[in-house]
Each structure stands twice: as structure tokens, then as C-alpha cells.
Amino acid sequence: KKVLIEVKDLKKYFQVGRHQTLKAVDGVSFKIYKGETLGLVGESGCGKTTCGKTVMGLYDATGGEVIFDGVEIHSLHKKEKKEFTKRAQIIFQDPYSSLNPRMTVGDIIGEGIDIHKLYTGKERQEKIYELLELVGLNREHALRFPHEFSGGQRQRIGIARALAIEPEFIVCDEPISALDVSIQAQIVNLLIELQKKKNLTYLFIAHDLSMVKHISDRVGVMYLGNMVEFASSNELYDNPLHPYTKALMSAIPIPDPKEEKKKTRIPIEGEIPSPVNPKPGCRFAARCRYATDLCRSETPKLEEIEKGHFVACHRVKEI
Numbered sequence: 001k002k003v004l005i006e007v008k009d010l011k012k013y014f015q016v017g018r019h020q021t022l023k024a025v026d027g028v029s030f031k032i033y034k035g036e037t038l039g040l041v042g043e044s045g046c047g048k049t050t051c052g053k054t055v056m057g058l059y060d061a062t063g064g065e066v067i068f069d070g071v072e073i074h075s076l077h078k079k080e081k082k083e084f085t086k087r088a089q090i091i092f093q094d095p096y097s098s099l100n101p102r103m104t105v106g107d108i109i110g111e112g113i114d115i116h117k118l119y120t121g122k123e124r125q126e127k128i129y130e131l132l133e134l135v136g137l138n139r140e141h142a143l144r145f146p147h148e149f150s151g152g153q154r155q156r157i158g159i160a161r162a163l164a165i166e167p168e169f170i171v172c173d174e175p176i177s178a179l180d181v182s183i184q185a186q187i188v189n190l191l192i193e194l195q196k197k198k199n200l201t202y203l204f205i206a207h208d209l210s211m212v213k214h215i216s217d218r219v220g221v222m223y224l225g226n227m228v229e230f231a232s233s234n235e236l237y238d239n240p241l242h243p244y245t246k247a248l249m250s251a252i253p254i255p256d257p258k259e260e261k262k263k264t265r266i267p268i269e270g271e272i273p274s275p276v277n278p279k280p281g282c283r284f285a286a287r288c289r290y291a292t293d294l295c296r297s298e299t300p301k302l303e304e305i306e307k308g309h310f311v312a313c314h315r316v317k318e319i
């Protein structure tokens with residue numbers, strides 16, 4: 001399998017006031033293979049969206065590398081970066097605020113085509129119609145405005161816009177979180193269908209583990225700027241090893257009420273700590289019932305516990 005993106009020890013810090021540093025992404029590494037979906041999950045504030053945006057080049061990295069098809073993107077000059085943005089696109093969480101309300105749907109979708117000078121005139125128009133149909137809308141929608149559409153339809157417009165310049169890689173930044181549950185599955189299924197048709201590679205960001213399972217080949221779990229567990233989707237769901245992942249997993253409702261009753265829910269204590277000037281040691285220690293002194297002083301490294309299954313926990317073998 002070909003590696004399309006390699007992220008090495010990526011860091012993204014923000015300065016807060018004069019003396020404080022918010023370590024949103026603090027040393028994260030992973031690879032994404034061409035044509036696969038990598039899910040990235042965690043609670044809000046865990047750094048997953050910042051990670052996605054830094055991988056896209058929307059934020060400069062504080063440290064580390066993002067290698068896209070052999071090229072480190074953060075060292076690119078403006079013109080080369082424009083070339084790169086043609087190959088990578090993002091779908092945003094909020095289909096309400098991410099579409100310009102004063103532009104017609106056709107122009108929203110056509111914007112990228114114009115910026116990259118891909119098509120003009122009739123060809124451009126045909127391309128827009130084709131994209132609308134591809135995402136399950138129709139050509140009459142091109143002349144309408146975003147407010148005339150439902151949330152699910154707006155997300156379809158966002159997807160059409162991302163696809164307009166024929167990217168290879170798409171960061172899906174919580175694309176279903178703002179939608180009704182009944183609509184979520186439709187959007188996920190559309191993304192899966194488009195991936196097959198266009199051989200797309202996705203980084204799919206979500207806080208909902210159950211949806212990520214359906215779409216992802218492999219999943220990374222983030223906690224306070226660190227990757228704490230990483231495995232194939234099936235392996236992670238059948239055999240979660242990190243105490244944080246186990247707790248997240250136990251919170252997913254099981255549709256069968258009998259099974260649901262049998263299940264023990266593992267509570268995660270307290271609030272997620274602030275990523276500003278984080279304490280040394282394991283970032284999960286303040287909320288982990290297995291924490292020891294070692295956990296509070298030394299940061300556990302992400303290690304391969306079973307083939308392809310990585311965990312960052314000092315006590316993974318005992319618990």
C-alpha cells in the first residue's frame with residue numbers, strides 16, 4: 001500500500017498571553033495510506049481538529065513534519081502550496097456557517113474551479129451540475145442560496161465544493177456532528193460512496209466513536225494533544241487497550257437493550273484538564289483510576305503492543 005501522508009512528531013502550540021502555551025497537538029505521528037480512511041477521535045479540546053488543519057497546511061506547524069506524497073508541505077513556498085491545496089481539501093463541521101449566504105450554490109461550488117482556473121464558461125457550468133448530481137442534489141439547485149437548504153443538504157453542498165477541484169485527500173472535520181442523527185448515516189454513506197468512485201483518502205475527525213467505526217479503516221484516539229491509541233478499526237473496537245479508549249467505548253450505546261443492560265459503563269472522572277501548560281507525565285493521569293507515580297512523572301510513549309496496535313500507557317500490560 002502506498003503511503004499518501006506521513007505525519008511525524010507534529011506539534012502545534014498557541015501562545016496564550018505572555019507566559020502560557022497551549023499545546024493543542026503535542027508530538028503526534030501517523031501515516032495515511034492512499035485510498036483509506038483514518039479516523040481521529042477524542043473529546044472536544046483533544047486537538048483533533050487542530051491536527052487536521054495542520055495536516056492540511058491551514059496552520060503552520062510548531063514542530064514536526066507533514067509529508068504529502070513525498071513532499072514536506074510546511075516548507076513549501078506560496079506557489080507550491082497552491083499546487084498542494086489543489087490536492088487536499090477540507091469539509092467543515094458546520095454546514096450553516098461554512099457556506100457564504102450571499103453566494104448561489106453554483107458559485108460556492110465553482111469558487112475553487114475559478115481559483116485554480118480549471119474550467120470556464122459552459123464547461124464550468126457542466127462541472128457544477130455534475131458535482132451537484134454526484135452528491136445527490138440536482139442542477140436546479142445551482143441558482144439557489146444556502147439558506148434554502150436543510151443541514152444535510154448544506155453538507156452535501158460542502159462536499160461538492162470540496163470535490164470541485166478533484167482532490168486526492170479530504171479532511172472531514174466532524175462533518176456530521178451538527179446534523180440530526182437520522183441524516184448522519186446518509187452523509188457518511190455518501191462519503192463512503194464518493195471515496196470508492198474517486199479513490200479518495202480521508203482523515204475523518206469525530207468525537208463519536210460509533211460513526212468513526214463505520215467509515216474508518218484505522219482509528220487514532222487523541223487525548224489532550226497526544227495520540228493515546230492507534231489500531232485498525234475492528235481491532236480497536238474489539239480490543240481497546242488504553243483506559244481512555246475503554247471508557248469512550250463503554251459509552252457507546254448498544255442497540256440491543258438486553259446487551260446494553262449487561263454492559264458496564266466506565267465513567268471518566270472529572271473534566272478534561274486544560275491543554276495550557278499541561279503537567280508532565282501521562283496527560284490522562286488526573287482522570288485515570290490506574291494512575292501511579294510513574295504515570296504522573298513520565299509521559300508514556302506510543303508502543304506497538306500487538307501487530308499494528310499502538311498504545312501509550314505504562315500499565316497497558318497489567319490492566
Ligand code: SF4
Pocket residue numbers: 242243244282283284285286288289290291292295300312313314315316
Ligand atoms: Fe492511566 Fe498511567 Fe496508563 Fe496514563 S499511563 S493511562 S495514567 S495507567
